[in-house]
Amino acid sequence: MSNILVTGAAGYIGSHFVRRFLNAKSAGQVIAVDNLSVGHRESLPDTERIHFFENDIGDLEFARSLFRKHDISAVVHFAASAYVGESQEQPFKYFDNNVIGAINLFKAMDEAGVKKIVFSSSCATYGNPNYCPIDEDHPQKPVSVYGNTKYIAEKAIQALATTGWSYVSLRYFNASGCDDSGEIGESHDPETHLIPLALQTALKKREVLSIFGDDYETEDGTCVRDYVHVNDIADAHLLAFDKLESGAKTEINLGSSVGASVKQVIDLCKEVSGRDIPVKVCPRRAGDAVALFADHKRATEVIGWTPKYDLRSIIETAWNWESNRKY
Ligand code: UDP
Secondary structure, eight states, X not given: OOEEEEETTTSHHHHHHHHHHHHHOSSOOEEEEOOOSSOOGGGSXXXXXXXXXXXXXXXXXXXXXXXXXXXXXXXXXXXXXXXXXXXXXXXXXXXXXXXXXXXXXXXXXXXXXXXXXXXXXXXXXXXXXXXSSBXXXXXXXXXXXXXXXXHHHHHHHHHHHTTTOEEEEEEEOEEEOOOXXXXXXXXXXXXXXXXXXXXXXXXXXXXXXXXXXXXSSSSSSSOEEOEEEHHHHHHHHHHHHHHHTTTOEEEEEEOOSOOEEHHHHHHHHXXXXXXXXXXXXXXXXXXXXXXXXXXXXXXXXXXXXXXXXXXXXXXXXXXXXXXXXXX
């Protein structure tokens, strides 16, 4: 088996994927690239099967050199900037990394005759949904710079597919949870995601958790999201990777298909941690959709994927990590 290039390999989802890949496949090297702007070098295991490069994959000459030196057959492209709020403040950082960087990678791939990719896309490409659960045929009208950059990259890949590429673009809903081992997990700086913030508040690392709005038209007034475990997401990449060989060209939602409200998540975090989580109700956060959850039928039909972790086990694995973080 030839080698696989994983970009953003030391990031939250990339590092979980690399572990699952090494366990699932007995052969093949991982050419792991990460500029460590947000990734953690220690999230990658120490093994001869990983060749790590601290570099920017959007650097065309560097990308070209990788394809020249290593026998790469396919790419799993995680590397991207991924904060919606930041993307509104620094749009060109997002255009540079998520669009220009991606296109440079695609150019280097194409020149090297590597025409297979699993791409990290996002439910942010849908914008404010017209209906839920959201299926892949739902119109895409991204409302943030981040969502637009993912949309543009999806379109570039679709265009390349008309020239012979095969691809699976995976539209993540709310990636959450951590590996059961407790050795790798979620570590963002700044942290903006609900579950780690709730658990850090339970641990008294933060005084109080903000609830961004409790006057939405939902059962308890708080926003509804679709939380999906990072290992389930990683496994979907493995399944998608196996489909590239048979010429897959598709977009797939990765969500649990179950919506959970902010208050439901917080209650479960209290239960799992056995601690109190002080909250304060704050104004709505700009750009938040009231409810977002996936229809993941296509994932089941096309790549045979169904999530294995429910919300409780997502929070249990996140609690295991938060209580004893390695980085
Ligand atoms: N949220 C919240 N307080 C926080 C962080 C998030 O109430 O401190 C809410 C947020 O408004 C959204 C949900 O929790 O409705 C999930 O937010 P997160 O940032 O984790 O993911 P997003 O859905 O924005 O990708």
